[in-house]
Amino acid sequence: MIHAIIGDIVSITEGVVVLRCNGIEYSLNVSAQSASRLSQLSGDDRFGVRLLTTLIHREDSMTLFGFFDEAEREAFKQLQTVSGIGSRQALRILSGISVKHLAQALDSGNVKLLSSIPGVGPKTGQKMILALRNVLVLEEEKGPSPSSTKRATLREWNDILDALVDMGYERRRVEDVVEKLVTDRQEKLSGLSHHETEEFIFRSAIIALG
Known part of the structure; x- marks a missing residue:
């Protein structure tokens, strides 16, 4: 695998850079x-x-992407985990x-901003939020903020979040409820196995969500 290329810039055209190495x-x-x-x-x-690189190998072609x-590069890879987004569209989105504003839009659930990106409509924007919220997270330079701490807490319980959202609950409300349960019940949860903890959080969240 080609991790990166170090070379001299030969040309820069729309969407393509040529490096001589x-x-x-x-x-x-x-x-x-x-x-x-x-x-x-x-x-x-x-x-x-x-330039960091990713090589996409298909039956009829090999395409080298630079970052x-x-x-x-991480955002490029994560975008392709969203249903319907391939390498070309991922690059168009970027x-x-x-990347900073993309991560912020995903974190805040800003469908309007995502839909304003060429090639991304409301449906794709919503899919991006569902798939990448709490996943595409930038490194914090000055220690964890409250929002980054919340993301770290919720990341462990993504399966529960997804299950509750599939049941029709609004994702932001689900996240708030699950985070509160995990934070407030730490002493009780510490004595449970991971499976028992999941069951407790899931049942308690349904009760709290009404």
Whole structure:
């Protein structure tokens, strides 16, 4: 697997960057965000440029995708776990919004913002939130905030969250109830097995949700 390529920038066109490395020129598909950041490089900064990569191998083609940083590559991979989103659309999404703003939109359930991204309608935006909320999370630079602590708490109970949402409960309300149960009942939960804990949280959440 090609993890990254370090080379000199030969050209930057819409959606494609060409890097020359050891006499070989590599064509990498990149987002508009990455292309813009690379275009700002000048002089010696255009030599020895490192792009992280992902290789998509299909029956009739091999396509190399390039990323300015790990956050963008991880977002690219996670987007493809959403039903109906392939590699090309994932790259288009990352061209239309920064990873930071994408993560914030997913965290807040902002369907309107996601739907404004070219190629993403309301239905796809909703699917992205359901699949990637609490999954696509940026590293906190200055310690955990209350929202990041909540995400970490809820991530362990994703199966319960999904089951309750499938029963028709609103996801934000489900998350608030489950987080409160886990936080308030820590002493009781500490004496239960993982399976018993799941059953307790699930039953208690249904009662709390009414």
